[in-house]
Structures are given as structure tokens and as C-alpha cells.
Amino acid sequence: xQNLNFQQVLRYQDEFMEGLLTTLQMTxxxxxxxxIIGIFGxxxxxxxxxxxxxxxxxxxxxxxxxxxxIQLFVIFFIFPSVGVRLSPFPAACVALSIYFGxxxxxxxxxxxxxxxKSQIEAGECLGLTRFEVFRFVILAPALRNIYxxxxxxxxxxxxxxxxxxxxxxxxxxxxxxxxxxxTFRSFEVYxxxxxxxVAVVIASRILFAAIGALAFRWPVRR
Amino acid sequence: MRSLSTVDFIAFAHGLQWxxxxxxxxxFFGGLLGLVLALLRxxxxxxxxxxxSLILQIVQGVPLLALLxxxxxxxxVFLGVEVPSLTAVTVAFSIYSGVFLGEIWRGxxxxxxxxxxxxxxxxxxxxxxxxxxxxxxxALKISLPATVGFLVQLIKGTSLxxxxxxxxxTRAGQIAAAATFQQLLIYSIVAAIYFAICFPLTTWSRSLxxxxxxxx
Numbered sequence: 001x002q003n004l005n006f007q008q009v010l011r012y013q014d015e016f017m018e019g020l021l022t023t024l025q026m027t028x029x030x031x032x033x034x035x036i037i038g039i040f041g042x043x044x045x046x047x048x049x050x051x052x053x054x055x056x057x058x059x060x061x062x063x064x065x066x067x068x069x070i071q072l073f074v075i076f077f078i079f080p081s082v083g084v085r086l087s088p089f090p091a092a093c094v095a096l097s098i099y100f101g102x103x104x105x106x107x108x109x110x111x112x113x114x115x116x117k118s119q120i121e122a123g124e125c126l127g128l129t130r131f132e133v134f135r136f137v138i139l140a141p142a143l144r145n146i147y148x149x150x151x152x153x154x155x156x157x158x159x160x161x162x163x164x165x166x167x168x169x170x171x172x173x174x175x176x177x178x179x180x181x182x183t184f185r186s187f188e189v190y191x192x193x194x195x196x197x198v199a200v201v202i203a204s205r206i207l208f209a210a211i212g213a214l215a216f217r218w219p220v221r222r
Numbered sequence: 223m224r225s226l227s228t229v230d231f232i233a234f235a236h237g238l239q240w241x242x243x244x245x246x247x248x249x250f251f252g253g254l255l256g257l258v259l260a261l262l263r264x265x266x267x268x269x270x271x272x273x274x275s276l277i278l279q280i281v282q283g284v285p286l287l288a289l290l291x292x293x294x295x296x297x298x299v300f301l302g303v304e305v306p307s308l309t310a311v312t313v314a315f316s317i318y319s320g321v322f323l324g325e326i327w328r329g330x331x332x333x334x335x336x337x338x339x340x341x342x343x344x345x346x347x348x349x350x351x352x353x354x355x356x357x358x359x360x361a362l363k364i365s366l367p368a369t370v371g372f373l374v375q376l377i378k379g380t381s382l383x384x385x386x387x388x389x390x391x392t393r394a395g396q397i398a399a400a401a402t403f404q405q406l407l408i409y410s411i412v413a414a415i416y417f418a419i420c421f422p423l424t425t426w427s428r429s430l431x432x433x434x435x436x437x438x
Contacts (some may be wrong), residue, residue: 004299010273025251025268031354043427059352061417061421062417063417063422064374064412064420065374065417065420065421065424066313066378066380066413066417066420067378067379067381067382067392067413067416068378068407068415069381069382069384070381070392070395070412070413070416071413073395073405073409074406074409074410074413075407077409081406118307127271146252157283159283159286160285162285162286162287163287163382165287166379166385173285173287173288174290176291186291186295187292187295187296187299190288190291190292190295190296191292191296193288194284194289197284197285197288198279198280198283198284198285199283201280201283202283
């Protein structure tokens with residue numbers, strides 16, 4: 001314990017900063033595309049034709065029952081086999097979007113399904129148009145129900161980007177392995193990146209809670 | 223470079239066996255830790271609750287991969303001796319499982335109405351007896367679906383042990399991929415094996431949940 005030496009490791013602070021930025025970028029891009037998959041997927045899962053519903057369900061089950069690391073490998077190696085050259089960062093974003101998308105579909109679907117049918121009928125009885133029913137009766141309360149699970153899934157995505165290091169995408173975790181190979185200070189490196197992740201996660205939790213408190217202030221009781 | 227052969231499938235079976243050993247060990251030790259954490263989190267004493275939440279915040283804020291590396295490289299630093307890789311990865315996965323199971327079981331304990339504690343107390347049961355005979359059986363039933371769901375999470379998570387060179391299913395796949403260059407085929411097979419183990423568990427968890435909600 002007495003020979004801990006963080007100084008050597010901290011000399012690489014610029015690299016760590018860059019790694020963290022890449023991690024955040026990767027999270028942002030994957031979250032965006034994952035959300036798009038989630039929204040369209042959820043709507044199709046509720047209203048779509050049967051073959052599409054079966055297809056979507058298999059997609060969700062496959063993603064939920066296989067390790068993200070293996071998904072990453074499969075997707076990383078699928079591109080060369082169809083003749084596309086893709087560098088690690090975009091490949092990781094594709095894999096993580098597909099991964100996040102599966103969970104997002106389930107979250108959004110259950111949020112939309114959580115609105116009782118009687119409320120939709122009540123809205124129609126008040127003479128609201130189809131759009132108004134969707135906007136005020138379904139969407140607003142559904143968003144409120146979706147928000148907490150979606151944000152915690154987002155944090156899992158942030159932590160999940162660390163597996164991208166395994167296909168040599170230079171995010172935070174990969175920076176850690178790089179610095180470790182330069183300094184041989186394994187323990188210090190992993191303690192430091194663990195601390196960075198914890199700090200980012202706690203900060204995002206606080207941020208999400210604040211946004212949630214501001215955005216869902218209107219007086220709707222569950 | 224050689225082609226994919228029976229040897230590789232024997233290696234996969236061997237790796238799968240270690241995956242399962244790792245899952246069972248981590249689930250067992252994680253379960254013990256989880257029980258302690260769940261009790262701490264539902265304790266009437268504020269410092270105990272805060273202590274357990276602190277551990278929770280830290281472990282849930284670190285990627286599993288970093289947790290694994292931290293213990294893999296950290297245990298020799300803390301203990302001053304080399305530890306076998308099975309021990310290091312088991313410790314990391316047990317702590318990961320302990321924190322998640324602790325949260326799941328805390329939810330189960332809190333879902334049992336507080337009047338049940340009071341009713342048990344008024345029957346003259348001690349605090350331990352109240353928990354053991356009245357609260358725990360009900361809490362267990364409530365948290366069983368989520369516990370099975372977490373087991374799937376843990377099985378998927380053990381694939382990361384491959385990164386520190388522990389030869390479980392994923393690592394067996396990596397070794398075969400390096401020898402045959404048929405990465406896509408091999409990782410698809412590995413994914414299919416994980417799916418074959420996890421999918422029945424997911425289905426079971428869902429049916430347990432439906433039964434609990436009285437819709438199944």
C-alpha cells in the first residue's frame with residue numbers, strides 16, 4: 001500500500017480528459033440513435049403489422065439475452081464481411097445504438113401502454129382531436145412515466161461504453177489501458193478511472209433529477 | 223490459420239463450464255453480501271443506511287469492466303500477495319452482484335407493509351424472528367422475478383472476465399477466433415450459447431412477475 005504512486009498516472013491528465021470526452025460523445029451519439037430506434041420501435045410494436053412485431057420482439061430478446069461485449073464483436077466483424085471498412089468509434093456507436101435501442105423500445109412501449117384506455121376515451125369524449133388526445137392525454141403523462149427508467153438506462157449506457165475499449169475505440173477505459181501500459185501503474189490507473197466514472201455518473205444523476213423536477217412540474221397525479 | 227473444428231466446440235464447452243462456475247460463486251457470495259446490504263439499507267439506524275448507500279453509489283457508478291480491473295490489479299496491492307485470477311474475478315463479480323441484489327431485496331423488504339413488522343412484534347417475536355419468519359418469506363416472493371432477471375445480467379456480465387484473461391466462454395471464443403480468423407461465425411455461436419442460457423431465465427422471470435401481479 002505504501003508504494004502507491006498517482007503522480008506518474010496524473011501526468012496523463014490530457015489523455016484522460018480526451019478519453020472522457022470520447023466516452024461522452026459515444027454515449028450521446030448512441031443515445032440519440034438508440035432513442036430514434038426506441039420511439040419508432042415502440043410505436044411499431046404497439047400498432048405495427050404482425051411480422052414487424054415478431055421481428056422487433058426477436059431483436060429485443062436477442063439483445064437482452066446476450067452480453068454487450070459479444071454484440072460489439074459480432075457487429076464489429078459483420079462490417080468487413082459485407083465489405084465495409086469501419087473504424088472502431090463508429091462501429092462501437094452502431095453496436096451501442098442497437099443495444100440501447102432494444103431497451104429504449106421496451107421502456108417507451110411500457111410508458112405508452114401505462115396510459116389507461118379509459119383516459120383516452122375520456123379525452124375523445126371531451127371532443128379533443130386525435131392529435132390533441134395523443135399530445136395531452138397520452139404523451140405528457142407517458143413521458144413522465146418513461147423519464148426515470150430512460151435516464152437510468154442512459155447511465156447504464158454511459159458505463160457500457162467501456163466495453164468499446166475492447167475493439168480499440170479510444171474512450172476513457174481504453175485511455176486507462178494505454179496509460180497502464182506506459183506506466184505499469186495498474187492499480188492507480190483503474191482507481192482513477194473508476195473515480196472519474198463515479199463522478200460523471202453522480203453528476204448526471206443530479207442533472208437528470210433536476211431536469212426531471214423542472215420538466216414534470218405540472219400538477220398531474222398518478 | 224485453421225478451420226473451425228470439434229476441438230473449438232470442446233473448448234467452448236470447457237469455457238461455458240467456467241462461466242457457470244463463476245456465475246454460481248458470484249451469485250452465492252453476492253447473495254450473502256446483498257442480504258447484509260439490504261438489511262443495512264432498511265435498518266432503523268441512519269449511519270448504517272448512509273454507509274450502505276455510499277457503497278451502492280460507488281459500485282453502481284463504475285463500469286463492471288473497471289470494477290473487474292480494479293480488483294484484479296488491486297487485490298495484490300491490498301493483500302501484498304498474488305491472488306489466483308479466479309479469486310480476483312469472483313470477488314469483483316460478487317461485489318457487483320451484492321450491490322444489485324441488495325437493492326432488489328431492499329425493494330422486496332420495503333414492499334412488505336410495515337404493519338407486518340408490528341404484527342410480528344405484537345406476537346412477541348424478536349427482531350430477528352420477525353424478519354426470518356414474517357418479512358423474509360414475503361419479501362423473497364416479491365423480489366424473486368427481479369432476482370432471476372439479475373441472474374441474466376450476471377451471466378452476461380461474466381463475459382467481461384475474458385478481458386483479464388480468465389478462460390470462460392467469451393475468452394474461449396476469442397482464442398478460437400485468433401486461431402481461425404472466423405470472428406463473425408465464432409462470436410455468433412458464442413452469442414447463441416449465451417442466448418440459450420439467458421432466454422429461458424428471462425422467460426421464467428417474466429412468468430413469475432405475471433403470477434405475482436395476478437395476470438398470469
